[in-house]
Amino acid sequence: MSQERTAVRQRAEAVLRRLAGAQARLREDQWRAIEALVVDRRRVLCVQRTGWGKSAVYFVATALLRERDGEETQLLDRTAPVGPTVIVSPLLALMRNQVDAAARAGIRARTVNSANLDEWDDITAEIHAGAVDVLLISPERLNNPDFRDGVLPKLAATTGLLVVDEAHCVSDWGHDFRPDYRRLRTFLGNLPDRTPVLATTATANARVTRDVAEQLGTEPTAATGPRPDVLVLRGSLDRESLRLGVLDLPSPAHRLGWLADHLDQLPGSGIVYTLTVASAIETAEFLRSRGWAVAAYTGQAEDADRRAAEQDLLDNKIKALVATSALGMGFDKPDLGFVVHLGAPPSPIAYYQQVGRAGRAVEHAEVLLLPGVEDAAIWRYFASLAFPPEEQVRAVLAALHTDRPISTQALEPLVDLRRARLEMMLKVLDVDGAVRRVRGGWLATGEPWSYDEARLRRVAAARAAEQQAMIEYASTTGCRLRYLRECLDDAEAVDCGRCDRCAGALFPAEVSTVSLTAAQTFLGRPGVLLAPKKLWPTGLESVGVPLKGRIAPAEQALSGRAVGRLSDLGWGGRLRGLVGPGAPDGPVPDDVTAAVVEVLKAWAHGDDPWPSRPVGVVSVSSRSRPSLVGSLADRIAGIGRLPLLGQVISAGSVAADGPRGNSAQRVRALHGTLTVPDHLATAVADLDGPVLLVDDLVDSGWTMTMAARELRRAGAPAVLPLALALAA
CATH class of the missing domain: 3.40.50 (Rossmann fold)
Structure with a gap:
């Protein structure tokens, strides 16, 4: 390493110590990412396990890019912009955590989201005055007409570093595809030359990794794959603190009864995931009736209630949050002691993402799956909400005008699609250039558009394969963590030596008569x-x-x-x-x-x-x-x-x-x-x-x-x- 790069690394280590404590040291891949971003101004995709320190990479890179005084600045290329870092982040909870973390490192961070509309003008003024180091925005904000047309072009022109958090959401091959993330193509296209870009995720198999890397490049092709200037850093997905197990119990009453009996044997506080809102509410109510301090957390709850529940878990005031996948990303509790699933998520990738919340700063955490026979029916229901058939899409395009906008509500009487599915379809069409969101609704652009049925069939087939893989995970005779890592194409996957297949059953399957009777009566x-x-x-x-x-x-x-x-x-x-x-x-x-x-x-x-x-x-x-x-x-x-x-x-x-x-x-x-x-x-x-x-x-x-x-x-x-x- 050259003397100049060594000096930059020393400065990066100093920033990390401000962020994470005096004993903190950069991992080699963390330094490689920071070096590529700060010195070489490259585009980087980090596929690293939860707890690896992805946020440290972009906070350290931000601090170095924003420094204007001191001899170390002479080592860096100051011909490129050094405006604020823009972090595209999926959930408000993650934004709140990131703002707090940034402050510990002396980094000034602000957010622009639907919850602080009255602060937008002040934040915009602070950005123009150079007073903001990090701006966190949601992917949905990228296609808000006022933000997209009035703020985004100027923001892109002055961005010093673009960070795409939870980047697997960019890919419709991923387990949590979000159409709004595709608007990043526009953002990427408007960045000045050599503006560094960092994409991070803990849950991407090889196919998703290729797809995201190609979208980070400006000229991807199927033949060549990602451009050479996209640096992909994939690390081991081992989680040494996690002990995985599966308990096959015969009924929902047995599963609730088991929780009531054994929750005190699970370390610390944790998360109990359910597949539906109704299940989360029922489970929380039953556990409270059995004396447990728990709270329900769903996407249908009020934001204030979700924030209060998050804080109670962070403060260890409750034993568990009983949550849907609404808590999947954006929640950071390093000492989370356990994750239990009542019902299996529809893919090993989604499962790995959710269990990754546990055991980040503790020696061991328990991860248990309690699958149910009803899981497949729930998967089928959510799969039915995928991208609509071509005739329905064509009906929407035919109903839209090119001269006056039509709101989503006004479209509903014209097309046989529920609100959430209709909005998802419109976002995809927007990204594809067939429609455009404006004040007052949606406009057709008149641009030609083709229905990619072949790709949709391939995505549906991939989803079905993932569901089958999740069924096989529950019944595998081999190492459970190795199975998950291989599903994510981790080349370093080996037997963990800790799970119930490697080390024997961790918990008994017995349910007391008292708890079983109580659960049966309740349900x-x-x-x-x-x-x-x-x-x-x-x-x-x-x-x-x-x-x-x-x-x-x-x-x-x-x-x-x-x-x-x-x-x-x-x-x-x-x-x-x-x-x-x-x-x-x-x-x-x-x-x-x-x-x-x-x-x-x-x-x-x-x-x-x-x-x-x-x-x-x-x-x-x-x-x-x-x-x-x-x-x-x-x-x-x-x-x-x-x-x-x-x-x-x-x-x-x-x-x-x-x-x-x-x-x-x-x-x-x-x-x-x-x-x-x-x-x-x-x-x-x-x-x-x-x-x-x-x-x-x-x-x-x-x-x-x-x-x-x-x-x-x-x-x-x-x-x-x-x-x-x-x-x-």
Whole structure:
């Protein structure tokens, strides 16, 4: 190493000690990355395990690039810009951690995100004044029209270092593809020559690594791969502190009971991951009922609640966060003692990413997978939300104009896609140049666009292979950590000597009778709320449906009830067998009827009782499950000694209540298709109390809402919806 480079390394070591303590030393690959960024102004991709110190690389590089005084600055090329480092980071939690870490190293860091809109002008002024060393932004911010058009060009022109954190999100081959990350192509294209770029991830196999490296280059080709100026640093993915194990337990009740029995044997505090929001909430509630201090963490929770839960775990005030994948990236607790999964993630890569949160600064941490038979069904559901078929994409492009923007809400009545899926598709089309996001919505660009069906098939096949690999992980007879490392194409993978396959079972599979009984009782409780709709979807008038604004109170249903959700740990499996895809029609089973009776009892005498007892039963006609719905209404009427008044007749298509469409499409398809026969209208108009409206499955809730509306318009004083299952 030349004398000049040695001096730069010495300065880098000094900055690291400010950041991480007096004993800290740069690893060789850390120095290689810093050298490439600071001295050679190259583009670098670091694929390194969690805890390796990726953030130290970009903070040290930032400090060196931003220094303006002292002899060491004479060693560096000052002809290139030395503006702020821009870090594109996926989650606010990670941004908060990074700002705190930067401050410890004397680095001035700010964030621009949806939570601090009122600070944008001040932050922009600070950047122009040279007072900001690091600016953290979310990938979504890159395509915000005001930011993209007003801030991004100037920011790119003055960026001293671009950092792409969690870079596997750039690739649709990765486990957590995010279309907004593709907007980085524009950012990269606007950077001045020789602006260094650092991309970091802990979870990328060889294919994802190649894809990300190619996107970092400006002229990638399939034949040549990444440009020579993209330095790829892949390290060993071994995690010496982790002990991996799998417990194959027969039911959700056994898994909850096992946790209640053994949580105290897991070191420190940790994370319990679940596959669905409902499971996270149920698990947290059960563990609290058994005396454990835990909190639920999901993407549906308020930001303030998530931040409070994060802080409680950081402060060791709780034993565990029970979390969905919303906590997967962006949470840094070096002494996290364990990660338990109730249900397997859909790929070994996703699993490695999540378990990597544990054991970063402790000698050992426990990692346990408790898979469930329902895992595959949950994987299939999320896979169904992938990029839509070509005819749906073409319908969106046909609906967009080139002269006036259309909002996402206004598009919904025109295309049969739910909001999240529609927005994801529009972002991909934006990156591809077919549409453009502007103030007020989306514009078609008129540019030619082709549907890459072959690539989408390959991605779907890769996803299926990953799911199979996760099944095989649970049953492998070999080293578990080696299996994960080989799935990530770690050439250094060897047996760990610590996991349950290498060293024997780490925990017993037994569940105490007390805990198992408690879990069975808890999960066996039927009853979830059906919240009434109060507003019509936006844009219905544009497709000839004369409904808008608030649903008239005189046409609304009251709050309703269902036995359970299809995603529930307890009733979910039983209900999927009755109303899930492909379930055969037949009379309602006795055990489910008994559960309905329990729901009705709790509804009558619980904390939020119905306003008065129903005085009649009406069902919604069903094409797919007429026997199930009819027998359910008949048995409720018989048990409750209520008159069975008839059916609301549906002349619409079954697809109108399928799992795919958005609210506007449901209302559009249902409008004018629901009829209250004359004899039923006469009967409900003479009632002096509410009608119990019975159906099998509530998905969007619009069939029940509009059937209740027709009954109210026919004279029913009130309508109480009752269903077997709630889809989500």
